[in-house]
Amino acid sequence: MDKLFPKLPLDQWVETLVRYLWKQAGGGFDLIKMFISGWVDFLAFLFMGLPDWAMILVFSLLAWLLSKRSVAIFTFIGLSLVSNLGYWANTMQTLALVLTAALISIILGIPTGIMCARKKAVRDVVMPVLDFMQTMPAFVYLIPAIFFFGIGEVPGVIASVIFAMPPTIRLTNLGIRQVPVELVEAADSFGSTAAQKLLKVQLPLAKPTIMAGVNQCIMLSLSMVVIASMIGAKGLGADVYRAVTQIKIGKGFEAGLAIVILAIMLDRVTQHIGNHKKNKGERV
Structure with missing residues (x-):
């Protein structure tokens, strides 16, 4: 049955846009790739600069300082098992x-979330974009990421940022x-500037909710590990992907x-x- 209207060449429009962006800002994408790749390599070098046992102790101590004793114990036992395997x-x-x-995601997401909270016009524009970012299948993000940044860890990071940023903003x-x-009105009555009101009233009171967004952001980034391994990203995702393709349960x-x-x-x-509230002496 013939269509009433001809098919919109949406795919061609998207490809034209992508090629235009590459033509106009190819050097910028190269700089982004260099920065992200260098930062990932730096963190990996930092984490592997000491022997396994020393880093396990460091991570366990950080877990104790930032959370509580039971998390530190789990970190020690869990990372020891990872090293043993x-x-x-x-x-x-x-x-x-x-x-x-x-x-x-945090560097881009928190300021964007602040702008959305302060300006309704910004919120009306950003929220539909976030809906699009969260509902589009994650695999689709890999296609333009590969086009702009090639194969490897950088397109995996970019796809993870797109996938994980919405909760931080929301x-x-x-x-x-x-x-x-x-x-807020009390802060205004004392003559606080917009910056003072944000830094001393709004952000401290909103911290638990903001950190919930950061938590979701990290979890979503981790969920992209296996998908990113399909385009050459290193790490545990590559081990899982290799095990799937070779049927090694x-x-x-x-790895899982x-x-x-x-x-x-x-x-x-x-x-x-x-x-x-944080009780460092909390009993397990």
């Missing part, structure tokens, strides 16, 4: 990728807008277990950072 190097590579993607916006109006379980340990560790630490 032989996945230490790939786990540290994965951690470098996740932290890079999360850091970029919850930052929500947290600031949920600050009681009375407190045991190897897949080991390492991802679970890393996810729980990051989740518990970021959850406790967002709490206002």
Whole structure:
């Protein structure tokens, strides 16, 4: 049956736009690729600069300082198991990728969320874009990422940023807008500037909600690890992908277990950072 209207050449329009962007800003994409790749390599070198046992102690101490004793114990036991199974190097590579993607998402997402909370016009424009970013299948992001940045870890980081940024923006916006109006009016009555009101009233009160967005951002970045391995990203995702293609159930379980340990560790630490009250002497 013939169509009533001819098909819109949407695919051609998108490809034309992508080629135009590459033609106009190809050098900028190269600089972004160089920066992200260098930062990931730096973090990986930092995490693997000491022996396994020393880094396990460092991570366990950080977990204790930032959260509580039970998280530190889990971190010590979990990372010791990862090292024993032989996945230490790939786990540290994965951690470098996740932290890079999360850091970029936070740097871009929190200011955007603040602007959305302060300006309704900005919010009306940004929210539909976030809906698009969250509902588009993650695999689709890999196509333009490969075109602009080639094969490797950088397009995986870019795709992770696009996939993981929306919760940071949404919850930052929500947290600031949920600050009681009375407190904002009190700050205004004392002659606070917009910056003072934001830094001393709104952001401190919105911190738990903002940190919930950061927590979700990190978890979503970690969920992209296996997908990013399909385009050459290193780390545990490559081990899982290799196990799937070769039908090695045991190897897949080991790599998946390492991802679970890393996810729980990051989740518990970021959850406790967002709490206002912290009891260092909390008993397990």
